[in-house]
Amino acid sequence: MKFTTAIQAVATAGAMALMMSTAASAVTLQLHNGGDPGTLDPHKASGDWENRVIGDYIEGLLTESPSAEAIAGQAESWDISEDGTVYTFHLRDGIQWSDGTPVTAGDFVFAFQRLFDPKTAADYAYLQFPILNAEAINSGEITDFNELGVKAIDDKTLEITLNASTPFFLEALTHYTAYPVPRHLVEKLGDEWTKVENIVGNGPYLVKEWLPGSYVRSEKNADYYDAANVQIDEVYYHVLEDQAAALNRYRAGEFDILTDFPADQYQWLQDNMPGQAHVTPFLGIYYYVMNQQEGQVLSDIRIREALSTTIVRDVIGPDILGTGELPAYGWVPPGAANYVENAYHPAWADTPYEERVEHAKDLMTEAGYGPANPLTLQLRYNTNDNHQRIAVALAAMWEPIGIKIELFNAETAVHYDALRAGDFQVGRAGWLMDYNDPSNTLDLLKTGIDQGGTMNWGNNYGRYSNAEFDALMTQASTELDLKARGQLLANAEKIAMDEFAAIPIYWYVSKDVVSPKISGFEENPKNIFRTRWLSKSE
Amino acid sequence: MPGLTGKDQVLTTYANKLASLDAPKGRSLTQDALRRLARNKAAVVSIAILVLIIVTAIVGPYLVPWGYAQVDWSNIRKPPNFEVGHYLGTDQNGRDMLARVLQGTQMSLIVALVATLVSVTIGVVYGAVAGYFGGRVDAIMMRFVDIMYALPYILFVIILVVMFGRNPVLLFIGIGAIEWLTMARIVRGQTLSIKEKEFVEAARAGGVKPFTIIMRHIVPNLTGPVVIYATLTIPEIIIAESFLSYLGLGVQEPQTSLGTLISAGAPVAEVMPWLLLAPALVLVTMLFCLTYIGDGLRDALDPKDR
């Protein structure tokens, strides 16, 4: 034992000396990451900012390829049972945490149990609810964690049982909620394990420093199984929420990659830095919700139709935002996997604008509103330049049909608090898909769940409710045939959209700026580009 | 925020001078003071420009071809174009910048006036009460003012906005309500010396109520400090408002203010300079004028030169 420790110490010292000698030529990636990550704990993370840091220092059973497709990660291979409910993963040989402890199937079992443990209060636990008994454990119905459908057969073999066949499950495993955590450390330190002085990882990079408000810094993990092919030695994930300032720093050569840029500068970027700005379709929808609770004005489908049909969506992306986002008429983003070929497209979308306005005016009259009795609606959005522009544009578009809009903006916390409380009439919302499957956006329109007398509407802020829609969604969740399942989901989409359950505005795009010095960056619909695939030339 | 323009010191110096003189002082803007002000070229020019800006901001919106919330769908984010009447160009929503600058100037002025009025009112009443009643009341009230000076105001304003939402009136009543400290101190000093005067003693002996005495004999003697205070406070509020706008806590759309326009124009200074230049120019000009007017008034009302 002592001997091996000594060898390890020598090896570490040697490695360190090597690192020091190459420090002068170390390649550093300066990545603009947006806001401050709220946490480094994969089970508590909830956004892109955390994902970029966490996904570089921990690796799940599967990981993302340069184009963000699911590929082998800590698991080398896997078998799937005939009925698609049992997955058996075989871990790689020699994988270890950065403190030298081997990564075992037990770490994964522990991690999943921790994820679903109500005490962990993981924001995104629901993403792994396809796993057997996950939901019941997370809600506290089952208290014996051994009933969870994640089992270690031996140190190298992990078996995951699902409730039902789930076509996107392998992809869901690339999500940080499915990452392993170092059991030996978490059991010793509890939540303190993610403090920079304690943290260990099994990914290509290791977090070394976190200066809130400024940056997180990670260094290459020499013990990573693919370390030989990892080009970048050090990554700074910079915090800077002022996008104009971020672009200035990019132009000054201080950042290599921007993960967002001000839309107003898109034309300028194309003219002055051709090829560096990447605007790519992003799996997500920007939409407005309408409060359809009983007694609310917008429970009247005629007014909802008048609102949705009089929005000139073509003008929003190219003119008002300036980045050319494509107009949205349906609910499932184009490019979503496991879906039907021809997307939902309503007939009214092709009628001339004037006709649509006339029709909307008639609808308003039918609903009892007109010049003598105009309708005033309050429109809420969260404080942000782009949201503001769209809100102002919508108000102007609805003026001709006799609707007066009062704009009301508030910071994110207040805005979503109001949406969830049903304290709004029309409100801005958006959804980026967690995994590439139509059910991820369609679930937003499912009727709430009755929980002991109070309805939990989750993310269905408008409280749209249609029994037929719900039935189709349930039916789709157990349908094994992907084609049939896609059709069921498409039928559900049609029902909701024909009833104007919400107002889709545009399909999201991701906006990155990548320096010509960086190679290995591939545009992809998830906008995930792990540092291990990138390289930088001076 | 006390300290923003150093107005505390300016006013305190001024008040000290007032206190060092005997006899009726700080009388309103006498002809004498006006004559001296008229000799100050910078101040006169500043007044002229400021009046011009104010009149334009009030009358202008009726004369320009576009409304400040009106969208011109065929001219989105376009530079100045005289043919279609967008003399200062349009913003990203196709709204006329001239109309918006006029509306923004109006809003900034209103907001500054309301806040100043609130702080003057509170300051005068508080200071007069403390000074008039003196003794323990005075000691406690002034201790409170001392400590209030130690509060980080801008932070409180931010907390207030977070609390009340983006309501300009409420917000600037809030700012006014924490801006009054300097005013209170000076009014108290004035009151302390005036209340010893014979005419006040006589009034008191005649059974006149304290409130009436304060209003009739003390407040009219405060014109000088109040005028100076106001010219120094208005720029402070305008700057504070622009800072809040930068944090996204400004007025509610479609209304706007100079601060909101500038914080929207700053990031696009290169690609759409017309969004930044006009509001920034108006703001800086206005603040320059107010500064010169403040200086001029201080000199003109300087009790030492009488």
Add this chain to the structure above:
Amino acid sequence: MLAYAFRRVLSAIPIALIAVTACFFILRLAPGGPFDGERALPPTVLANLRAHYNLDQPLIVQYFIYIWRLVQGDLGPSMVIDGFNVSQLIAIGFPFTLTMALTAFVIATVVGLLAGMVASVYQNKWPDYVLVLGVMVGVLIPNFLMAALLQLWFGVYLKWLPAGGWVNGSWMHLVLPVTVLAWPHAGRISRLMRGSMIEVLGSNYVRTARAKGLGERLVVARHAIKPALLPVVSYLGPGLSYLLTGSLAVEQVFGLPGIGKYFVTAALNRDYGVVLGTTILYMFIILALNLIVDLVYAWLDPKVRYS
């Protein structure tokens, strides 16, 4: 004087407590909470989080828990930044804010005093106009705009200076932020100094000194500067506290870690502990500064007596 200082500190405690209390309740009454993000949390998760931070207790109980911990020197956890508690955040951010504010303070005070003196000596001649105009620009242009313009000009066009960020020990990274902070402060100091110098230069004893045949330079150096400093000194306290709270926009644009930025981010995200912690820190600093200034003032001006 010591007794005076002691009494002032003591009397500040109840008011500070009132301010903390007001702050605490205003924050809690404000709509929205620390866990209201873009996506709804499952009710069980929300309940767990709230229990974890004692948010499920009655407000008054939470208040007493907070005060009790505060008395023990514990500012509590950050509810939004998971890896840090409030004391740690302050320990990281405050040195940055302080370094920036102090550097700006020293530079601006020296520059402001010099500019004010020169302007007053050349009253209404061209150096006066140029200086007044130069410093006023710094006072009147909103600092977030100034920061953005300087960043664009010196960081992007000329590439003379880093456009932002922080590298340990690099003074180059401090130049732009400190300039943005210092400029308005220098403007205010120079205005005060100019005004008070003009007054002193016109006073009887300076006239006497001149009549004695002393050269103008000696008159200024020996007789005018010291009395003219008094109003400026009384501004230094509020001035420094303004620099400390005013660092906020600078930290935002240049991406620096600092308590001003922590405060704003926390206020918008309803990170109650961080808002309260930073507010308390600011209050403490401003109280201390005011006290120091008063003591310095008493030392400079023999007429002032504290008993």
